[in-house]
Amino acid sequence: MTAEPPSPASSRLAYLDGLRGVALILMVVNHTARWWMDGPMSWTRYGLIYVTLTLAAPTFLFLVGFCLPLALRGGSAESPGALARRFVPRGARIVLAGLLLNLIVFPDEPVWSGGVLQTIGLAIIVMVPALWLLRWRASVWALPLAAAGGYVAFVLSFPALTRFVGSHDLVGLVLFYDFPPWPWLSLVLIGLVLGWTWLAAHRASPEAGMRFMAALAAVGAVLVVAFFLYDWWAATPMRFGTRRDFILNRHWTPRPPALLWVFGMVLLMLGAAYWVMERAGRRLPWLVLLGQTALFLYFFHQIIAYPLVRHWLGWRFNAWPRFWVANAVFVVLLLGFGWTWREVKARIARARRPALAPSG
Numbered sequence: 001m002t003a004e005p006p007s008p009a010s011s012r013l014a015y016l017d018g019l020r021g022v023a024l025i026l027m028v029v030n031h032t033a034r035w036w037m038d039g040p041m042s043w044t045r046y047g048l049i050y051v052t053l054t055l056a057a058p059t060f061l062f063l064v065g066f067c068l069p070l071a072l073r074g075g076s077a078e079s080p081g082a083l084a085r086r087f088v089p090r091g092a093r094i095v096l097a098g099l100l101l102n103l104i105v106f107p108d109e110p111v112w113s114g115g116v117l118q119t120i121g122l123a124i125i126v127m128v129p130a131l132w133l134l135r136w137r138a139s140v141w142a143l144p145l146a147a148a149g150g151y152v153a154f155v156l157s158f159p160a161l162t163r164f165v166g167s168h169d170l171v172g173l174v175l176f177y178d179f180p181p182w183p184w185l186s187l188v189l190i191g192l193v194l195g196w197t198w199l200a201a202h203r204a205s206p207e208a209g210m211r212f213m214a215a216l217a218a219v220g221a222v223l224v225v226a227f228f229l230y231d232w233w234a235a236t237p238m239r240f241g242t243r244r245d246f247i248l249n250r251h252w253t254p255r256p257p258a259l260l261w262v263f264g265m266v267l268l269m270l271g272a273a274y275w276v277m278e279r280a281g282r283r284l285p286w287l288v289l290l291g292q293t294a295l296f297l298y299f300f301h302q303i304i305a306y307p308l309v310r311h312w313l314g315w316r317f318n319a320w321p322r323f324w325v326a327n328a329v330f331v332v333l334l335l336g337f338g339w340t341w342r343e344v345k346a347r348i349a350r351a352r353r354p355a356l357a358p359s360g
Helices: 014-035 043-071 080-105 116-133 139-167 169-175 181-204 206-234 256-279 285-292 294-313 320-356
Strands: 246-248 251-253
Touching: 014 043, 014 256, 014 285, 014 294, 014 320, 043 080, 043 116, 043 181, 043 256, 080 116, 080 294, 116 139, 116 181, 116 294, 139 169, 139 181, 139 246, 181 206, 206 256, 285 294, 285 320, 294 320
Parallel strands: none
Antiparallel strands: 246 251
């Protein structure tokens, strides 16, 4: 039996752009906390780095999956070839952007090193078969099971993967570095199914979409409470620290207890963004602007934060008041860059439109 394909969204949804803007701010703070401060690592700084690390990139990856169904034309009726022609070039461009970012920002590291952009681009390509499979109702249950299986396989394979990256430096840098595809594509896949299910409910009736989003937020709250209850029961000495999690190739992946925190907070932030921006009608245009230009700003802010401010200018903001003021100014500057980028793209699109329109 096939699932009823939801029709594509008629316009961008403000709450998803707003949540993407929140993720961008968290990413900016994570980078500045690591690059704009020096000296001994304080617990406050370490906790800030961990919290922003565990929320920023996971939110981006979740939204990749959640938003893909909104881009479908005619639901899942498109053939695999049509889906591939639309999404594979987009994913490939993002992968190339990630490699270019390595070349510009981290010239001392191999240009082929993996990164968040590479994982996002690969996710868009890999999700093509999953998008096509959504035409069957059983896929709504089968795909999350596949995602869970991928994470469990990673957990079981972690000792072998640790030995593998130790013996194969280049392959480890390409495949298992900074939010690697395995296991992070599992998060994208779960986001894909939830986005498809929410869109179907929302198209049935706005009230049904609201109830589904409220249920997601409730699940998120339960997961966050479970995270803290587990830490209380287990007497975890460091709740917000990488020592409790998997560290592969010097990069973080959550163990099951921290997974409660990651999923719970992502769902809570999703529900909060929906309630504030869709139900309460507070559009927060500045946050939407950050979300709409998040890919450009993700690329551009690292060029400013690392090569320019940290190395060329040599600025440091070790006192917390100076650090937060510097970040506030940085976000305002990014808003200006994002607005300029959006206007330039709009003007280019308007200039091309007459040339692409049929004559007569």
